[in-house]
Amino acid sequence: MKVLVTDPIADAGLDRLREAGFDVETAYEADDEALQTAVQDAVGLIVRSGTEVTAELLEAAQELVIVGRAGIGVDNIDIDAATEHGVIVANAPEGNVRAAAEHTVAMMFATARSIPQAHTRLNTGEWAKGEFLGTELNNKTLGIVGLGRVGQEVARRCGSLGMELVAYDPYIGADRANALGAELAELDTVLERADIVTVHTPLTPETEGLISEPELAKLEGGYLVNCARGGVVDEHALAAAVEDGVLNGAALDVFADEPLSDDSPLLGVDNVVVTPHLGASTEAAQENVATSTADQIVAAVNDEPVMNALNAPSVDASAFPRVEPYIGLAETAGRIAMELFDAHVEEAHVEYAGDIATEEIDIVTASALKGMFRQLEPQVNAVNAPSLAEQRGIDVVESKAKQAEDFQSLVTVTLHNGDGEISVSGTQFVGENPRIVRIDGYRVDAIPHGHMLVARNYDEPGVIGFIGTVLGDSGINIAGMYNGRETIGGEALTVYSLDDEPATDLIDTLESDDRIIQAQYLSLNDR
Numbered sequence: 001m002k003v004l005v006t007d008p009i010a011d012a013g014l015d016r017l018r019e020a021g022f023d024v025e026t027a028y029e030a031d032d033e034a035l036q037t038a039v040q041d042a043v044g045l046i047v048r049s050g051t052e053v054t055a056e057l058l059e060a061a062q063e064l065v066i067v068g069r070a071g072i073g074v075d076n077i078d079i080d081a082a083t084e085h086g087v088i089v090a091n092a093p094e095g096n097v098r099a100a101a102e103h104t105v106a107m108m109f110a111t112a113r114s115i116p117q118a119h120t121r122l123n124t125g126e127w128a129k130g131e132f133l134g135t136e137l138n139n140k141t142l143g144i145v146g147l148g149r150v151g152q153e154v155a156r157r158c159g160s161l162g163m164e165l166v167a168y169d170p171y172i173g174a175d176r177a178n179a180l181g182a183e184l185a186e187l188d189t190v191l192e193r194a195d196i197v198t199v200h201t202p203l204t205p206e207t208e209g210l211i212s213e214p215e216l217a218k219l220e221g222g223y224l225v226n227c228a229r230g231g232v233v234d235e236h237a238l239a240a241a242v243e244d245g246v247l248n249g250a251a252l253d254v255f256a257d258e259p260l261s262d263d264s265p266l267l268g269v270d271n272v273v274v275t276p277h278l279g280a281s282t283e284a285a286q287e288n289v290a291t292s293t294a295d296q297i298v299a300a301v302n303d304e305p306v307m308n309a310l311n312a313p314s315v316d317a318s319a320f321p322r323v324e325p326y327i328g329l330a331e332t333a334g335r336i337a338m339e340l341f342d343a344h345v346e347e348a349h350v351e352y353a354g355d356i357a358t359e360e361i362d363i364v365t366a367s368a369l370k371g372m373f374r375q376l377e378p379q380v381n382a383v384n385a386p387s388l389a390e391q392r393g394i395d396v397v398e399s400k401a402k403q404a405e406d407f408q409s410l411v412t413v414t415l416h417n418g419d420g421e422i423s424v425s426g427t428q429f430v431g432e433n434p435r436i437v438r439i440d441g442y443r444v445d446a447i448p449h450g451h452m453l454v455a456r457n458y459d460e461p462g463v464i465g466f467i468g469t470v471l472g473d474s475g476i477n478i479a480g481m482y483n484g485r486e487t488i489g490g491e492a493l494t495v496y497s498l499d500d501e502p503a504t505d506l507i508d509t510l511e512s513d514d515r516i517i518q519a520q521y522l523s524l525n526d527r
């Protein structure tokens with residue numbers, strides 16, 4: 001299986017993929033046509049900010065399971081198109097945060113003390129000591145626009161430098177900001193109060209052009225630093241503001257179009273410091289993001305949960321061990337429920353009871369849906385299962401309950417339509433030991449694996465013996481069975497674990513007996 005890598009990543013990531021048995025093909029600086037050809041047979045694609053992952057590229061990638069972004073920003077990836085194709089998009093949101101924060105602080109000093117300009121002059125033989133009178137960061141106010149991972153790391157570092165911190169981020173709480181020693185305020189207030197403003201938002205339709213001429217005017221006499229994304233700051237307005245003396249200086253690591261072209265208005269402006277998108281370019285950061293991305297490729301291709309999936313539900317790393325055992329279990333419960341229901345579904349209800357109800361369960365619900373659709377849609381995965389449900393007009397309902405009967409946790413998938421419903425419940429016994437413990441209200445105890453026969457019958461003497469004889473006559477061994485019944489002589493449901501698949505005529509023979517209401521064979525072999 002091939003993984004295509006289109007922007008340079010650290011060898012540690014490439015090695016990890018090779019060790020996991022992948023063929024790794026690199027295609028740095030390939031044109032669109034070459035990329036479309038190279039991606040055709042790739043199961044994984046790894047990019048940084050240098051590759052545009054377009055709808056056309058995804059269309060050409062027929063085998064693709066995952067796009068791994070070895071870094072944070074995903075503005076170069078068409079996530080909607082990936083979701084439509086059932087392709088996971090995952091980034092590495094932690095690995096380069098400290099590198100980006102350090103580069104930001106370095107850029108603040110670079111512009112406030114004119115370090116690159118002084119360096120250039122000295123290199124050309126000029127001892128221009130009298131021409132550079134810098135600005136001290138100590139006792140100045142730093143305005144942080146976007147107080148996420150990088151913004152917070154910058155806040156910590158700049159707090160230690162003696163700066164006052166004021167931040168604009170409509171999506172975080174005042175408590176979080178206060179814990180970092182920052183005061184939350186509106187953007188205009190931040191710009192008016194700050195001596196230096198540093199930008200740390202993603203590039204989205206909302207943030208594009210967020211800092212433009214009117215905003216720069218409010219920062220009069222200050223400095224602007226952008227190590228987040230080009231496009232958040234209007235480059236023409238910024239160049240003009242520095243040239244006209246509205247701002248003292250600016251430092252930029254990122255640009256609306258990269259690589260930056262020679263005719264950029266920012267080049268050659270005296271007090272504008274530029275670096276070629278180096279924020280994440282440290283050895284440690286590159287190793288971190290490359291290995292984390294490789295791990296996610298391996299997980300995705302092995303149909304295991306991908307921790308940092310952006311278009312599929314994911315779960316916090318610390319909670320993952322508690323949630324993981326229920327992911328496969330919910331998939332199996334959804335699969336069994338769908339096969340037994342065998343009718344149009346109007347509503348899928350996933351109920352969580354006991355300990356699991358206290359966890360983030362979106363990924364578990366997506367897996368239940370994946371299980372439901374796996375017979376119908378071979379391309380289904382946790383990425384596109386929720387949209388498949390929507391397309392099919394199935395309402396997905398989640399609910400939580402404290403009590404889980406006598407289990408620690410219970411996950412129940414119930415499928416409804418106007419005519420009826422079926423529910424399948426599963427739990428984990430100690431030691432990651434999955435069990436289906438209730439089908440359609442009958443208490444059972446089935447290991448969800450291999451060949452399963454579910455028989456509904458009248459509770460009469462000899463029925464179980466009859467089923468055993470029919471199976472035995474066909475040479476099929478019963479590995480285990482569990483019989484649940486409503487009342488003596490009422491209806492019963494029996495689950496048989498079989499060593500082999502029964503033939504269709506065996507099922508017909510069972511159903512031709514008046515005592516048997518229904519017999520259904522389920523293959524759970526590939527899970």
Ligand SMILES: NC(=O)c1ccc[n+]([C@@H]2O[C@H](COP(=O)([O-])OP(=O)(O)OC[C@H]3O[C@@H](n4cnc5c(N)ncnc54)[C@H](O)[C@@H]3O)[C@@H](O)[C@H]2O)c1
Pocket residue numbers: 072073074093096097100145146147148149150151168169170171172200201202203206207227228229253254277278279280281
């Ligand atoms: N220069 C580099 O090499 C480099 C390295 C790492 C990250 N980055 C970039 O830095 C940026 C921040 O990364 P991060 O990991 O901190 O992301 P993050 O998602 O953790 O944080 C982004 C923050 O921006 C906030 N935000 C979103 N919209 C906003 C708006 N309209 N106004 C104000 N705040 C808004 C969010 O609430 C969030 O708190 C991203 O653009 C990322 O691509 C660049």
Ligand SMILES: O=C(O)[C@H](O)COP(=O)(O)O
Pocket residue numbers: 048049050070071072073074096228277279280281
């Ligand atoms: O978003 C990021 O992670 C940074 O901008 C780094 O981008 P890069 O991997 O292209 O250097």
